[in-house]
Amino acid sequence: MxxxxxxxxxxxxxxxxxxxxxxxxxxxxxxxxxxxxxxxxxxxxxxxxxxxxxxxxxxxxxxxxxxxxxxxxxxxxxxxxxxxxxxxxxxxxxxxxxxxxxxxxxxxxxxxxxxxxxxxxxxxxxxxxxxxxxxxxxxxxxxxxxxxxxxxxxxxxxxxxxxxxxxxxxxxxxxxxxxxxxxxxxxxxxxxxxxxxxxxxxxxxxxxxxxxxxxxxxxxxxxxxxxxxRHQHTTFADKAVPDLPRLFGAPQAYVWGDGRDLAFLDDLKTLGIDRIVLSYDQNPRENKTVVGPAYLKRAAAMGYLAGPYDAFDNGQPPATADSPSAVWSDDLYPSGCIITADGKPKVGFANRGCYMSSEAIARHPGPSVTGARYAGHIADGANQVFIDVDAFGDFFADFSPDHPMTQAKDRANRLTRLNQGIDTYHLVIGSENVTAWSSGVAHYSHGTAQTHALAIWPLLSDKRFNGWWPGERPPLFFTPFTPTADEARSLFGAADRLPLFEAVFHDSVVAADRWEFGLMKVKGEERRRFARALLYGTPTMWNLDRRELARVGPWLKAAQDDFRTAHGVDTPVALTGFDWLTPDRLVQQTTYADGRVLTANFGDAPWQGLASDCVRVARPKTPPVDLCPPADPPAFK
Structure with missing residues (x-):
């Protein structure tokens, strides 16, 4: 003192x-x-x-x-x-x-x-x-x-x-x-x-x-x-759209190859999946199978949420663009590229084209450019859309004299166009790594389950992990990856993790893994991640085609059913408490506003009768039930 x-x-x-x-x-x-x-x-x-x-x-x-x-x-x-x-x-x-x-x-x-x-x-x-x-x-x-x-x-x-x-x-x-x-x-x-x-x-x-x-x-x-x-916290009720109830309790999946065939939807029905979020990233030039209106109509009739990956941040020459989302009208590309302080266009992610200026898009005369994108997806039959990057929070200044922009203005533009999908087009909207500033304009987040400061970005460029081709079944999403012991701790170590995001936003945003980190991607971590998803009340992420669905179907069905047992399918309530029950922090407990208490054992030995990687669900006046991952699936081929 x-x-x-x-x-x-x-x-x-x-x-x-x-x-x-x-x-x-x-x-x-x-x-x-x-x-x-x-x-x-x-x-x-x-x-x-x-x-x-x-x-x-x-x-x-x-x-x-x-x-x-x-x-x-x-x-x-x-x-x-x-x-x-x-x-x-x-x-x-x-x-x-x-x-x-x-x-x-x-x-x-x-x-x-x-x-x-x-x-x-x-x-x-x-x-x-x-x-x-x-x-x-x-x-x-x-x-x-x-x-x-x-x-x-x-x-x-x-x-x-x-x-x-x-x-x-x-x-x-x-x-x-x-x-x-x-x-x-x-x-x-x-x-x-x-x-x-x-x-x-x-x-x-x-x-x-x-x-x-x-x-x-x-x-x-x-x-x-x-x-x-400060009246800044929104709940799902504040962002209500007609199909939002389909989001709760639903596993999330990206579909590839013949996962975009109608027969795949029949496979899901046969398996007993009655709630799932289906997303897809398609390029008609490269992919043999693309999602069309018939697929979306069938998915909607089955009670699913289904819709495309889209992005507003990248512009590329139309003749060589690797994604439909990177193609803009002649009066927006390349004139709508962000201009850096040295007067040059800002090169886009992975050296692809340029970063598009949100201000140039917002100033474009005539009907809303982003609105036309949303309307097109609805016309195809989509009831949900994933907007890449927008919620991530990496903002840019634009030094173009035609569309100058500060980082603060870039943020305001992104808030407006995400909110447009909800308020004007009544879609379920997801985005990448939703954080506090964007929580009011998104229903779900891909990437929140990962810790980013240390492990993610190096791995995504690691040869053991990467590979986009063939486009029908990209190794990046399907081929299992075996981490080192240090990588496993950095990515998933149970004693180092806790549900801070859920304690703020569980009744506002559904948080899931990045699409590269489907539940079956990281070998040796499947059971632990299954249990953590139940403990936190967050959905599992999957990358699926018909062959992969046949291999991992029992796990997907268990993920749906066990989540329903633990959390139901109604609007999520607040996560109110978390505690470490053992000195090694491997037995953990969460509490929820409706009185539920969930206990997970991430240790190697049973704890008070609770087996390793299992979750005990206790409700007031109801006998507890233990939920455990299913048997290991057949080896990946």
């Missing part, structure tokens, strides 16, 4: 001279604000923040942002405001049980603020569903030997995280994750720092700090309540 010594003014004048330099200016006293169970002390000269919990020792919340400087705070309602030596406008107040700090900058600059040094606690970070990183864990220290950053609108499923100790959780949250990153690196333990790029549309950094009980869902509970209090 810092001790403040009051010095007589006469002594200050004697030491510093009659003309006082900034370094000799009289320091403003610390500002104290009480909220929740703590009193916060903020030094306006350095922005050091300490918390004083009731009858406990001082907790370091943030270290000094800069060396001591002259500061003259002024009252601002119940809070304070002042301008620091770099011209940043700073405000300080409380919101609910949190301390709220904002820094506003005019112009372009970057702020980097390390968090207090971590020792033996645990970082709770919502990368994917959620990660629990022991600060002293040698495995994660080695993994983060090189700094890795998670964007506040991209790899952070929501922009809040906590440092958990045995006695408390210190939670940090961003009011808006735009242009912010949480960076993690090993430096005598896992350390974190916050960075923010001030620019037009991202000129204010809003931070919230809160002390709470030492529980694993601390950042999720804080952020969910923050969204509710």
């Amino acid at each position: 810092r001790h403040i010594v009051k010095t007589p003014l006469s002594l200050v004048l004697t030491v510093c001279g009659l003309v006082m330099a900034p370094a000799c200016a009289i320091a403003a006293p610390p500002i104290t604000l009480q909220t929740g169970t703590a009193t916060y002390s903020v030094d306006p000269a350095t922005l050091q923040i300490d918390a004083h919990p009731n009858n406990e020792s001082v907790v370091a919340v943030m270290p000094p942002l800069h060396p001591a400087e002259s500061a003259t705070p002024e009252r601002d309602g119940a809070g304070w405001r002042w301008t620091d030596a770099e011209g940043r406008l700073i405000t300080l107040s409380t919101e609910g049980d949190a301390l709220r700090l904002t820094l506003t900058v005019t112009g372009t600059t970057r702020l980097v603020w390390p968090l207090p040094a971590a020792t033996d606690g645990t970082w709770l970070i919502p990368d994917g569903e959620g990660m629990a990183y022991g600060a002293a864990d040698p495995f994660w220290r080695a993994a983060y030997k090189t700094q890795r950053c998670l964007g506040g609108t991209t790899l952070l499923s929501f922009p809040a995280w906590s440092y958990l100790t045995k006695t408390r959780a210190v939670t940090y949250a961003l009011g808006d994750g735009l242009a912010s990153k949480l960076c993690v690196i090993d430096a005598d333990g896992l350390q974190t720092r916050l960075s923010h790029d001030f620019s037009e549309g991202a000129g204010t950094l809003e931070l919230l700090f809160a002390l709470g009980a030492p529980e694993p869902l601390a950042p999720a509970h804080f952020f969910r309540q923050l969204m509710i209090d």
